[in-house]
Amino acid sequence: MQTGYYSSAAGMVTQFNRLDTIANNLANVNTNGYKENNLIVGDFMRLYKEKRDDLPNANNTKEAAQFINRTMAKAPQIVDAYTNFTVGNMQKTSNQLDLALSRDNLFFAVKTPEGVRLTRDGSFTLDDEGKLVTKQGYEVLGNDYAKSKEGITFSTTDTVINIDKNGQISTNVPGSLNLTQNKKLFIASVDNLKYLQKEGDNLYKLDDMKRMHGNEESGAVVQGFVEKSNVNAVKMMTQLIETNRLVGMYQKAMDAQMNDMDRDAIEKIARK
Amino acid sequence: MQSLYTASTGMLAMQTQIDTTANNIANVNTIGFKKSRAEFADLMYRVMEYAGTSTSDTTKSPTGIEVGLGVRPTAVNKIFSEGSLKQTGNQLDLAITGKGFFKLELPDGTQVYTKNGAFKVDQNGTIVNSDGYTLIPQIVIPPNATNISIGTDGTVTVIQPGQVQATQIGQIQTTAFINPAGLHSMGSNLYLETDASGQPVEGVPGIDGLGTLRQGFVELSNVELVVELTDLITGQRAYDANSKIITTSDQMLQTTNNLKR
Numbered sequence: 001m002q003t004g005y006y007s008s009a010a011g012m013v014t015q016f017n018r019l020d021t022i023a024n025n026l027a028n029v030n031t032n033g034y035k036e037n038n039l040i041v042g043d044f045m046r047l048y049k050e051k052r053d054d055l056p057n058a059n060n061t062k063e064a065a066q067f068i069n070r071t072m073a074k075a076p077q078i079v080d081a082y083t084n085f086t087v088g089n090m091q092k093t094s095n096q097l098d099l100a101l102s103r104d105n106l107f108f109a110v111k112t113p114e115g116v117r118l119t120r121d122g123s124f125t126l127d128d129e130g131k132l133v134t135k136q137g138y139e140v141l142g143n144d145y146a147k148s149k150e151g152i153t154f155s156t157t158d159t160v161i162n163i164d165k166n167g168q169i170s171t172n173v174p175g176s177l178n179l180t181q182n183k184k185l186f187i188a189s190v191d192n193l194k195y196l197q198k199e200g201d202n203l204y205k206l207d208d209m210k211r212m213h214g215n216e217e218s219g220a221v222v223q224g225f226v227e228k229s230n231v232n233a234v235k236m237m238t239q240l241i242e243t244n245r246l247v248g249m250y251q252k253a254m255d256a257q258m259n260d261m262d263r264d265a266i267e268k269i270a271r272k
Numbered sequence: 273m274q275s276l277y278t279a280s281t282g283m284l285a286m287q288t289q290i291d292t293t294a295n296n297i298a299n300v301n302t303i304g305f306k307k308s309r310a311e312f313a314d315l316m317y318r319v320m321e322y323a324g325t326s327t328s329d330t331t332k333s334p335t336g337i338e339v340g341l342g343v344r345p346t347a348v349n350k351i352f353s354e355g356s357l358k359q360t361g362n363q364l365d366l367a368i369t370g371k372g373f374f375k376l377e378l379p380d381g382t383q384v385y386t387k388n389g390a391f392k393v394d395q396n397g398t399i400v401n402s403d404g405y406t407l408i409p410q411i412v413i414p415p416n417a418t419n420i421s422i423g424t425d426g427t428v429t430v431i432q433p434g435q436v437q438a439t440q441i442g443q444i445q446t447t448a449f450i451n452p453a454g455l456h457s458m459g460s461n462l463y464l465e466t467d468a469s470g471q472p473v474e475g476v477p478g479i480d481g482l483g484t485l486r487q488g489f490v491e492l493s494n495v496e497l498v499v500e501l502t503d504l505i506t507g508q509r510a511y512d513a514n515s516k517i518i519t520t521s522d523q524m525l526q527t528t529n530n531l532k533r
Contacts, residue, residue, distance in 0.1 A: 012528065016273070017320070017339065019524065023275035023517045024314070024340030027282030029510040030289060031312040031343055039337070078320070081337040093309075095351055123311055125349065128470035130450040135311055135347040156448045156473045157481035159371055174480055194335050197323060200316040201346070207324075233513055240520050247524045251531055259533060 005257045010075030012250040014041055015243045017078055022239050025231045033121035033202050034229040035083045042079030085193050088230035090222065096161045097124045097132070099185075100225040106218055107188045107204065110138040111151065116209065118188055121202040123226050130154045136201055142183035143167075143214055152183045163223045166216065187218040274318070274341065275521045281342030282514035285312050288345045289507040296495045297504075304355070304388030304461050305493035307500075308348045315342045352452045355494035357486060363420045364391040364399065367491040370483020372446030373463065375474070376405040383408065385447060385472070388461040390490050403460060411442035424484040426477045446482050447472045 021039050028034040085104045099122030101107070107118035117138070124140055127133045132140045132152040139151030154161065158171040160179070167185030172178065190196060191211040196204040206212055292310040299305040323336030357367050366389030368374070373385035386401065394400045397413040413420060417430035419438075426444035449455060454468030465472055478484040 016275075016524065019517075019521060020274040020278060020339045023278035023282070023514075023521075024342060026510070026513045026517055027278050027285065027343040028312070028314050028340070029282075029513060030286065030506055031314055034314055037338075037340060078337055080333075081320075081335060081339075093351075094353060121313065123349070125347075125453050126451040128451055128454060128468050130470065135313070135349070154450070156371070156450050156470075159481045159483075172481075197336070198314065198317050198338060198340065200314050200340075202313040233509070237513065237516070240516060244520050244523055247527050251527045254531055255533075258531075 002257050002261075005254055007075040008250045008253045008257075010077065012247055012254075014076050014078055015246050015250070018239070019243050021081070022236050022243065026233070026236050026240075029229055029231045029233060029236075031121075031202065031229050032123050033088070033119065033227050034231065035085050035088075035120070036229075036231045037081060037083055037198075039078050040080040040082070041076055082194065083196070083198065084230065086230050087227065089228045090225045091228050092225055093123075094224045095123075096163075096223065097126070098122060098224055098226045099124065099163060100222045100227040101187070101218075101220050102222055103218070103220045105189050105193060106215065106220050107190070109141040109145070109186045109188045109212075110134055110203070111141055111145070112136075112138045112203065114205075116141065116212075117199065117203040117205055118190070118196065118212070119202050119204065120227060126154060130156070134202075141186045143186045143216065144183065145186055152185070154182070163221060165219045165221050167218065167221045184216075185221065187215045187221065188212045189215050189218075273521050273525060274339065275517055278340070278342040279514040279517035279521070281315060281344065282517070283511055285310075285343045285345050286507050286511040286514065288348070289503060290511070292348055293500050293503045293507060296500050297497070300493055300495045300497060300500075302461065302493050303390055303490045304386060305495065306350050306352050306355075306387065307493070307495045308350050310345055311347045311349055312343050313346045314340055315344050317341065350453045350455070350457065351494065353494050355492040357489040358492050359489055360390075361488050362390075363422075363487065364393065365389060365488055365490045366391060366422060366444070367486045367489040368446060368477070368483045369486055370481075371448045372475075372477065372482040373448070373452075374401075375408040375445070375447050375472075376401055376462070377408050378405055382464070384458065384462040384464055385449075385455065386461050386463065387491060389485075407444070409442065409445060411444065414441070422485060422487040424478055424486070426485055444477070444485065445474050446477050446485075447474045448480075448482055449473070 170179035429438040450470035455463035
């Protein structure tokens, strides 16, 4: 019937989905190491062009016309989602076990029951055995994890824990302030950030572990800082207003088509 | 309308942050108090389109579409950084500079730990804390002692009338935990051992990484008001932003309801 009506309805659904993403970003505005998610709404022209480029037939055949018609009926929709990996604000905490990474493509690696996961949230703690763990209790991995299968362990006599910019951990010799080297943190980088999949709990999953590499000389580890969320509240509020208004506009468009035009058609044509 | 529930997780999480900050600020002058910090992690993700699904015969979707479902508090983490020391001149005020806790015994025999070293003596001369819980190992000050001195290593000596030499009457020990943030806060400045804190490791102050004692000083709270007020502002603003999501979701639902006249 009226194609425009369904396109508007689809536009509305798209905006509701977008609202979900905005809501999630704002809910995580104080989550350490959280990275903002964004959606891309595919506009009509782009979808049309993409489809026309891979048309199976010459443009002027009947099949092609059917194909284009089918494509044109496709309404605005979410075509892609991406995560904005820019570095968030750094908050000084002076806590020895708070670590931040100052470049956007670096991660800490942790051992979870499901396998190795990556995280940017470096607010670590020690567990009852003295192992360096995340707040969920997952062990933080050192650069020798592939061989030793062990995390990084500290003892009660370690009063000074020093972690340099490459992730080398040093602790004091009991009874003095001379430092000895402990293990070194595994600082992971990824071929392409788009391969990372968010899993919740500030963790990222990588399907193919071959895409992860260790960095011995990262120069990016900052001790005594936590990285805050990189959600930009101003941008999110603007998007929120936009979403709200767009839904209002789609509603007007749908109203005009179904209520005003159809009523006119029914009432006036019927009278003639 | 997922956004309504997502925003409510945000509001609840920010409430936790404000609650934590309020408790820190309320204890800004509590001796031996250690501040806490609320920490959060993103909840799970609803997958609308999996990464790697085919978009045509030859191409694949590189990222997929995932919509997050909100936030959850993961930890209210106690931070055991040192508070500043305040000189009181009181002979039974002790501060630990560095790692370690004093061990106390409750009337029911439970052993608890504290950073608050403002001790007193009870009617028998036993060293107790302000609530009357005994310091372990128990030390009894002789009634006629004129001067009590406590060394940095915890040795307690007194001078008695008619004597020139000081007599040692006890040795204060302190206790360390591998993960002090895992201790359970009981209130009244007391902590209880848990599975997460690890076993208590007792020792002489100043040895094996334990901090030394300072007589005549108390350790003040490690709360920094600047940090707390910043957290209060960010918490309030985030709470605000999340409530805006709820009102907006509501307005959008109303708009859709208006489709039918």
